[in-house]
Amino acid sequence: MAEDREVTIYDIAKYLNISAATVSRGLKNNPMISKQTRKKITDAATMLGYQSNTFASSLRSRQTLTLGVLVPRLNSHFMSSVLAGMENAANLHGYNLIIAQSLEDVDKEKRNVLTMYNKRVDGLLISLSANAVDIQHLEPFFKKQIPVVFFDRVHPHADSTSVGIDNYEAAYKITTHLISQGCKRIMHLGGNLLRNVYTDRFKGYKKALKDHRLLFVESLHLVSNLSEQAGTEAARYILDLPAAERPDAVFSANDTAAVYCMLALKAAGLRIPEDIAFAGFNNDPISKVIEPNLTTMNYSGEAIGNTAATYLINHLKGSTDLYATNAITLRADLVIRASSLKKDAAG
């Protein structure tokens, strides 16, 4: 069928009545060809449906100009910002992103890693699933020296770089802020301790308590998946405690659990921040809508995604050496809002 035949540079040449060599040069944006002719050639190429052979040529050059992106879940505010940042960087440098999610399942993550490997991505950007205990499944990449960049949920490795924030310091800052507001029994809603982001936040919280001579109380440390439901359950847990044992503040490792804990406590008649102060993490849109507005840690998913992708691409282009850099730490800022301003509320 004539329809099925691929349009070639010869078709474009015939259509424009110029030589195939000129068409070829024009499509490669060769300055030997006048700007006007180049435009004529690319217009004709589009019109005729010419499909450039980047696919075959990438097979020859062993470059696919694609980056693999593996994430735990695509549908979170943070991850969608990260992807937006990565896409900006990739698009700018002529790369494309192939994405897959593990749904927090390490077995699916393993299969996704092999798919990316067989798709011959030029490099890999990965944030680990909650239950990944090691990074053995990334060995094919390391063995073949295909560069890997970890972001957010990272894992130390000699041949890769990590991009994220200083979670330890951020949690230390938040906890210290709550202490400065007069809080003495600060509860921590934490995530899976296999992941650095949650262990670091937990450690920063404990260190701040210690530095201010407050005891760490085991019963005030709840570990969960930090979902809406987990936040509601934390509220029930708090309400079930004897009044004397209740926390006077909650530092949650994400905004979702903080907000749903607040909603349930408010419904039970507790005043925020007078009875119990609150701080979250991420600066999600809900943190600005809950009343009182939620104190939280702001950092840019877009910046993390952009930095991780740009770094990987620069390594692929030979302009920086990924293996020389261990970690890139981005800025995180404490955003103080009414949910933690106990002193103002009392005054």
Place this chain on the structure above:
Amino acid sequence: MAEDREVTIYDIAKYLNISAATVSRGLKNNPMISKQTRKKITDAATMLGYQSNTFASSLRSRQTLTLGVLVPRLNSHFMSSVLAGMENAANLHGYNLIIAQSLEDVDKEKRNVLTMYNKRVDGLLISLSANAVDIQHLEPFFKKQIPVVFFDRVHPHADSTSVGIDNYEAAYKITTHLISQGCKRIMHLGGNLLRNVYTDRFKGYKKALKDHRLLFVESLHLVSNLSEQAGTEAARYILDLPAAERPDAVFSANDTAAVYCMLALKAAGLRIPEDIAFAGFNNDPISKVIEPNLTTMNYSGEAIGNTAATYLINHLKGSTDLYATNAITLRADLVIRASSLKKDAAG
């Protein structure tokens, strides 16, 4: 350098001391080879870092097993749910997703379309940017019969299918609900009328007014990009109106604008829903956090993504014919919450 040499089936055969033909069959999951041996072969392949030649073989078969996904913006709650649904479907059927965003810029969208075309994606999933006036830029796909599925922001075309909800009916339902609550001056915060989702919502709103003998008032129809800022500005617009001309309800085409309009009106002392009722669209997380909770239209981005991708893949596999289906309409449900329950609030 020895490191750089590709691992071949001959290396696996030598390692396991079996024939290369057996390895080849084992890797293709040929039932002639015992299950135990197949496992041995795939384990060895992973261990040695064998990279299957799907890339070269896809060049031969003219299939890349990749789907292109073009969206206006990656960083919204709705779009991240859509992507999650698409990834589920693609992963299940052995396809991968290549993604790009237009940032609502039709010129970037045009470049992205050409990139996907040159990447030789097997099919395209697209939601149009705000300022795309036609779909001329998709001609290369149509001409070459590479299937295209529109989702959410769709455009009629004989050779493609659209997946979304019935926006006209949804808006009609919301507006009728507000009318049933006694509202007579209903304002509409709408989006860019180039896009079907916003024209259909506007039309549904007007038809509901007409069917209930309420006049459509031009000054109560604001068009914007429906951002946080647009919501805040709408509140200022309402507050600047003479008391007699103020709306007694607002139907916003998304939740973001509704919520930020509510926050600003509440700050100015208006009571919701007593002074002014509210309804949004999308059922974003913020709609459950704003007080009073926001009445909205719930529909699953995940279902839209999953349906669009599954439909495209089934067409590619020959089990359904895309060209025979004009549109797939998914369910959308009115979620009534306190922001619009004027009668309850008054009683």
